[in-house]
Amino acid sequence: MIDLKDLRERPDRYRDGCRKKGMAVDIDRLLVLDERRRSLSTQRDAVRAEQGKVEKEIGPQIGKLAGALKKATGDERSRMEAELEALKARPAALKARVQEFEAGVAEIDPELNALLLSVPLPPDADVPVGTSGDDNVEIRRWAPPAQPPQGLGTTGEGPWGFDAKKPYEENRGFRPKTHVELVKDLGLADFERGVKIAGSRSYVLTGDGMLLHNAVLRYAFDTMTLRQGFKAMSVPVLVREEAMVGTGFFPAGREQAYHVEESKRGGGHDQFLTGTGEVGLMALHIDEILREEDLPLRYTTVSTCFRREAGAAGKDTAGLYRIHQFDKVEQVVICRADEAESRAWHTKMLGYVEELLQGLGLPYRLLQCCTGDLGVKNADMIDVESWMPGRGEMDKQGRPMGDWGETHSASRLYDYQCRRLNLRYRPAATAGASGSGGGSGEGSGGGDRTPTVFCHSLNNTVAASPRLLIPILEMWQNADGSVTVPPVLRPYMGGKERID
């Protein structure tokens, strides 16, 4: 959620943000509603204030009179009844006016809130303007060195020395199989039975396929927890709507989430399956006020992710690329509201991923996403794409030419998400500023408390599998059809070196 006050002060910033992100939100309408709402509530509050005064004045009189009335009889009784009614007239009139204003506010609120939730966070000035993924800008790429670093592989095996600009055959000396062929030939996945059980875009990982999947996740999780010191978490993947709205996935992405209607428990809330562990991790501190000393919070989780992939019909239908259910190790950081700090974390979080991919020897590139590719909640997003030899167009001989495929996405959100989550911290008091011993009398002192501030948040993929199995299998395959297990994964596969 954006800051409504800021929107009032500089609406052009938000108009511009909408334009750059290619989202149509009626900022002017929002301003009108906001103006109207504030006017109504100010008037309402004034009447309420009067109401309070009147109440203090008349309340006791009414109490006394009502008490006396019980004992009164005859003429005196009816006289007192009339008096009582007369006394009640003023508060009753005020109440009616309050209700009028409230009705006005109640009429505006739903539309105002809906609009407010849909205003995107304006992209940062240094994010290139563009309309789609095609306008994303490559920042840098990494290619595995010809000599594998200590312990990461054997020369001549796997992706060492691979140059993504050259055809696979030129690199490796044999024609590659696609991951779909590999999993079929090696018995790593069973798509037919997956579909039988669960419908389209479903799969079953079998035998070594499952072991490899598990190994990747464990490798990623251990990297984050043991090496980087992130706190290991297991969070719900079945969550309430508040968590989806709070993390910024709703309302915009509602049609991408699976909706689970709770079994008739009164007016029980519906629940939704999360498409990323980010939801559970970020919703953890919803409505909390943290202490500055406790920041930054660094969390990692491994969770099953569910995505409807609505609107992607016909895209990437084969294989493990675009599926409804997968597992992902995710990292989030919740830090102080400081742009420099939050940018520094963004870089670090990308660094962890680079280290991980380099450990696997996979060629990758970093893309600065353009404004049109950001989504509502991001100010900045960097995608990591890994080289997938089996993807892309076919050449004249009917061989896939390979293509980059998105495997990671690192977002920087400022306080957009934490505003929605109502997640704040109280800055540690900055001592010294309000010089206590100064010239003015010491009496008045005390309570200059620091106001609370919304945290900044960031998130990044660590590893999403089975998608990440695609480059692993395709890059580590051998001419004989076997696949070498990347050395970093072997400890998680009982030391197994080769799948054949």
Added chain:
RNA sequence: GGUGAGGUGGCUGAGCGGUUAAAAGUACUCGACUUGAAAUCGAGCAGACUCGAAAGGGUCUCGGGGGUUCGAAUCCCCCCCUCACCGCCA
């Protein structure tokens, strides 16, 4: 699924129709005392929204929503959540 008890400020916990934004304790901040600390004493200590150039006002919030009343933390209704015991179950 059944029964019972609850949800009050950072925490503990009073209040159960009218000077209660809310006692008390505790934590925290500042000051005094002290060589320093502890202890003690004094003072302060909720958030959001909003009006205002500022000083400073105002409104709302005692799980959430609705209702009764001149007036609700206190009464009524619905919902959510927590705890305990029983049943069932990975």
